[in-house]
Amino acid sequence: MQAQPDDLARLRAIGWPDDDTAREALAAAEGVRLARVASQHRTAYDVALGPDDALMKVQPPMPWTRPRFPPDQRAAVGDWVTLDASGRNIVGMLPRRSILKRGAAGEHHRQQLIAANVDHVLVVVGLDQDFNPRRIERYLVLIRASGADPVLVLTKADECDIVDDCVDLLVEVAESGVPIHPVNAKDPASTAVLHPYLGPGRTVVLVGSSGAGKSTLTNTLLGREKMKTNAVRANDSRGRHTTTARVLLPLPQGGCLIDTPGMREVKLSGDEDVADAFEDVEALAMHCRFRDCGHGNEPGCAVRAALDEGVLDEARYLNYAKLRDEMEAAATSQAERKAEARVMGKALNKRLKDKYGRR
Structure with a gap:
């Protein structure tokens, strides 16, 4: 056309x-x-x-x-x-140019589409009890598989006295090329650092937990109170879902933004490659004596040596191993589900042919 x-x-x-x-x-x-x-x-x-x-x-x-x-x-x-x-x-x-998806919450096999044709995924994380490097790594695994580029937005920087310390905990994320922007989501001057991602012909999607400040950030970028906001609980920094559905919003900067409901569960879909978000671990694994090294008690394991020497953070490695196993299980379940669907499709076609003499 x-x-x-x-x-x-x-x-x-x-x-x-x-x-x-x-x-x-x-x-x-x-x-x-x-x-x-x-x-x-x-x-x-x-x-x-x-x-x-x-x-x-x-x-x-x-x-x-x-x-x-x-x-x-x-x-x-x-x-x-x-x-x-x-x-x-x-x-x-x-x-599609890109598609961000996750494993559907509460199910073992299905996938949930979050947003299509986005250039950047803004991972919104509050600098309060919402801050969790392991959860950030999980988001990055999903985003790397989408075809979009991740950007980490640390909100509530005006309420945090240890912003630099929090950023230091994300050194591997920064070294992998992910931009990190601590901001006050209520301040247009602070959020202006995000404008280069929001120009004409560009699309961003916001993801993060409830209470992280996605709706507040959306309102500031829009320059008006479009999205409803709620206070978070003081004991755990959790918020209620103020955004209940995914919605695309044009921005005054020339592009558009897709706001999404808070994610309580960031579940892998089975289409990811964990290695993309853990290049440091994969680089070490290349030096293991055995190609199929499980990084346990095998002799000549470069990953285990890096852990023993403190070169590789143990919590980061354990999260890598957890996500790798979860991704493999999801991929297996997805393949089994597709095979089952093919069998059921063939059986249905056979019944129709037997009953009507045609397919």
Whole structure:
């Protein structure tokens, strides 16, 4: 399909990248109008055509509504979709540049899509009892697999007397190339350090625990009180969910932001590569005597030697091992689930053929 320059200018304010890859994908797409998914409901979507336009409720293609349709092939918040002439129905979806997902909370096999086509994932962590380097490492494993770049935003810096000490605990994160920004989420001058990630054609998504300050940060970046905020509990710095659904918001800086509900569980989906977030551990493992070294009692283990010498932080290594095992288990469960679905699909086709003489 072909989009008019004026239409693309409006779309750029809600994250349209307008590069060669995007233009080629748009030219090959069916439909007459391009829109972006701003929020998702049980049986419908709200889509945006520009930063100032009212959201339109549209219906998904029929295959998306079927129970066995793969969830990752349905649109998520941030996806670019094409609409029919009426503007009421989704015709198709453009290829994704990135997709952030996790293992669905409370389930063993399913995946939950968080946001699509984001450039940066802002991990919002409060400098209070919410601060947890091991949980940050878990977020980074998910983000590295998404195709987006992680940025760590440490909120409540104005209330913390040991900001530098907290940042020092994240030396491996910083050395891996992840930007770290301590901020006062209520102060526009402090959060201005994030503006380079928010320009025209760019999209960021906020992730973090309830009470970390995502809604406060969103309001400051928007320059208005858009998102409801609540105080956190004093005993554990936990907050209630003030954001109840993922929603895409245009920003005055020219790009857009996707706010998300707080995550109580950051569960791996099985598509990650833990090594991407633990390059220091993997670099040490390259020097082990045995290629399949388990970093236990094997002779010539470089990882164990680094732990004994204090070169490698033991808590970081234990988290690496935990995440590696969790990722492998999730990948195995996912493969088994796909195999089971194939078997059930073949059995259903056989029953239909036996009953109707066709597939």
